[in-house]
Amino acid sequence: xxxILEVKHLNKSFGRKPVLHDISFTVQKGRIVGLVGPNGAxxxxxMKTVLGLTDFSNGEILVEGQTVTATKHTSxxxxxxxxxxxxxxxxxxxxxxxxxxxxxxxxxxRIDEVVTELRMTKYIKRKAKSYSLGMKQxxxxxxALVNHPNFVVLDEPMNGLDPESNKDLRNxxxxxxxxxxxxxxxxxxxxxxxxxxxxxxxxxxGRIVSQSSMRNLMNRGKKYLVIKSADxxxxxxxxxxxxxxxxxxxxxxxxxTDAQKLMPILKIYVENDIEILDxxxxxxxxxxxxLTLLANDQVTE
Amino acid sequence: MLTLIHQETFKxxxxxSTYFVSLFLAGMIILFGVLAKLYPNxxxxxxxxxxxxxxxxxxxxxxxxxxxxxxxxxxQYGTVKELLYRKYNRGQVLVSKWIVTFIYSxxxxxxxxxxxxxxxxxxxxxxxELGKLSGSHTVIENLLISMGSQFIxxxxxxxxxxxxxxxxxxxxxxxxxxxxxxxxANIAASLMFGxxxxxxxxxxxxxxxxxxxxxxxxxxxxxxxxxxxxxxxMGNLGYIVVFLFLGYLIFKKRNV
Ligand SMILES: Nc1ncnc2c1ncn2[C@@H]1O[C@H](COP(=O)(O)OP(=O)(O)OP(=O)(O)O)[C@@H](O)[C@H]1O
Ligand SMILES: [Mg+2]
Numbered sequence: 001x002x003x004i005l006e007v008k009h010l011n012k013s014f015g016r017k018p019v020l021h022d023i024s025f026t027v028q029k030g031r032i033v034g035l036v037g038p039n040g041a042x043x044x045x046x047m048k049t050v051l052g053l054t055d056f057s058n059g060e061i062l063v064e065g066q067t068v069t070a071t072k073h074t075s076x077x078x079x080x081x082x083x084x085x086x087x088x089x090x091x092x093x094x095x096x097x098x099x100x101x102x103x104x105x106x107x108x109x110r111i112d113e114v115v116t117e118l119r120m121t122k123y124i125k126r127k128a129k130s131y132s133l134g135m136k137q138x139x140x141x142x143x144a145l146v147n148h149p150n151f152v153v154l155d156e157p158m159n160g161l162d163p164e165s166n167k168d169l170r171n172x173x174x175x176x177x178x179x180x181x182x183x184x185x186x187x188x189x190x191x192x193x194x195x196x197x198x199x200x201x202x203x204x205x206g207r208i209v210s211q212s213s214m215r216n217l218m219n220r221g222k223k224y225l226v227i228k229s230a231d232x233x234x235x236x237x238x239x240x241x242x243x244x245x246x247x248x249x250x251x252x253x254x255x256x257t258d259a260q261k262l263m264p265i266l267k268i269y270v271e272n273d274i275e276i277l278d279x280x281x282x283x284x285x286x287x288x289x290x291l292t293l294l295a296n297d298q299v300t301e
Numbered sequence: 302m303l304t305l306i307h308q309e310t311f312k313x314x315x316x317x318s319t320y321f322v323s324l325f326l327a328g329m330i331i332l333f334g335v336l337a338k339l340y341p342n343x344x345x346x347x348x349x350x351x352x353x354x355x356x357x358x359x360x361x362x363x364x365x366x367x368x369x370x371x372x373x374x375x376x377q378y379g380t381v382k383e384l385l386y387r388k389y390n391r392g393q394v395l396v397s398k399w400i401v402t403f404i405y406s407x408x409x410x411x412x413x414x415x416x417x418x419x420x421x422x423x424x425x426x427x428x429x430e431l432g433k434l435s436g437s438h439t440v441i442e443n444l445l446i447s448m449g450s451q452f453i454x455x456x457x458x459x460x461x462x463x464x465x466x467x468x469x470x471x472x473x474x475x476x477x478x479x480x481x482x483x484x485x486a487n488i489a490a491s492l493m494f495g496x497x498x499x500x501x502x503x504x505x506x507x508x509x510x511x512x513x514x515x516x517x518x519x520x521x522x523x524x525x526x527x528x529x530x531x532x533x534x535m536g537n538l539g540y541i542v543v544f545l546f547l548g549y550l551i552f553k554k555r556n557v
Binding site for chain 2: 048051052053054055070071072074076077079081083084086087088090092099100101103143
């Protein structure tokens with residue numbers, strides 16, 4: 001599939017402080033790509049350079065096959081973005097903001113659409129200086145989406161959104177992706193991101209630590225079989241004696257391996273007359289995968 | 302580019318201060334017109350007419366503030382990101398701001414001119430005649446020439462203010478520097494002329510360029526400025542271009 005974004009050997013310093021080291025990655029058309037990493041890792045900086053907002057010392061950025069630099073961005077014609085916090089003119093209403101940046105003939109229709117989708121109708125005509133944090137955030141998202149861009153860059157868009165709006169946003173993003181829109185999104189709310197993204201780019205200290213699909217990243221994490229029983233302590237001893245690897249903690253969590261069968265484990269319980277109360281598979285979530293990854297600082301495959 | 306100019310105008314028209322500024326300017330011009338009518342001995346009607354009933358002076362202050370805010374507000378509100386990630390390049394974004402500032406200043410001058418003429422007809426119809434020769438030009442010609450030269454001087458100040466607003470991302474700094482520069486030009490004029498007398502090359506300094514409007518009305522001023530009117534005009538335009546261009550270079554390099 002074609003790449004909508006290609007970043008090649010990007011290096012960037014602020015003054016003498018290097019911030020991005022040899023960043024290379026690609027984003028395929030129609031994918032939702034999550035950019036994750038600790039505070040100060042360089043997520044916003046990557047997004048800004050992609051959008052031509054900051055210069056960089058060397059490397060190359062291609063959007064739709066065309067070079068982007070701080071001074072040249074014709075290829076950004078069909079890009080929509082929200083970076084860090086929404087830029088808002090306090091003296092204008094939300095609707096005026098949308099009118100200001102909406103282009104094309106059907107702009108009013110698109111404005112109505114995005115306002116309804118994000119449930120902003122009630123306050124869209126009010127001056128933006130009276131907006132709450134979340135309202136401003138939604139306006140920022142609306143501004144990024146109103147022109148139906150092919151490529152959307154969202155930097156921590158869930159900031160300040162209530163659970164309902166979070167869900168709205170998730171639906172909007174998934175629907176956009178279904179229609180072929182590409183989305184590059186960063187967030188610290190990994191539980192949200194996990195439900196959303198196809199690919200994950202992990203950044204740490206200005207370097208790409210891992211680039212993989214969401215599924216691969218998850219699979220890399222450990223999986224456990226959690227068994228609750230009437231006598232966990234006894235079960236633990238027996239399981240360990242039988243050579244199973246258990247996770248720390250009071251409850252019984254057996255590390256799953258590929259060849260492992262369920263039957264022999266259950267047999268131990270049955271033969272020793274321990275009543276089984278509940279059995280669950282526990283897969284590591286994005287958070288645990290990420291934390292493990294960052295702790296080991298694995299290099300990208 | 303037209304889209305950008307349209308966007309800048311849209312923002313300007315949505316600011317309350319834009320309307321307030323027009324009202325304030327009109328109010329001041331009318332106020333001094335009425336004062337000249339009531340107290341012609343303190344406020345000589347013809348002299349007041351020549352300076353647009355103080356209108357041009359107010360425009361300078363108002364435009365310093367307005368131009369600084371047109372650039373600096375984008376940094377202040379963080380909206381500069383919204384402007385710059387789009388398909389337009391940075392030069393276009395900045396130039397659209399200059400153009401709208403220019404149109405705005407032109408509008409204010411036209412407003413001042415119209416009000417001056419209206420006041421003349423309404424309040425001082427029989428006091429003096431517009432078509433009467435005063436020196437080599439008629440009264441109305443003199444007014445237009447004076448306004449033209451002041452407009453050039455205004456833009457010398459504005460180009461500096463725009464440069465400072467881009468440099469410091471803050472309208473406070475730009476406005477203060479604009480005001481100080483403008484006042485300093487008046488206060489330090491005699492000191493500067495002394496220095497120019499000593500070292501003639503100093504005549505090319507930008508403060509001296511602000512003497513243009515005075516010299517246009519009082520040709521003998523040349524003794525002090527050591528420059529002809531043409532040279533002053535060229536000097537003004539030269540500095541305007543330099544200041545604007547420096548602003549462009551800074552804006553181009555700016556990380557946002
Ligand atoms: N304008 C700037 N001047 C100097 N250093 C900067 C500037 N902006 C960012 N940095 C530095 O660049 C690094 C990356 O910052 P960036 O904002 O990209 O991080 P981030 O991954 O977005 O973090 P967060 O999760 O906190 O948003 C940080 O070390 C930061 O200190
Ligand atoms: Mg950030």
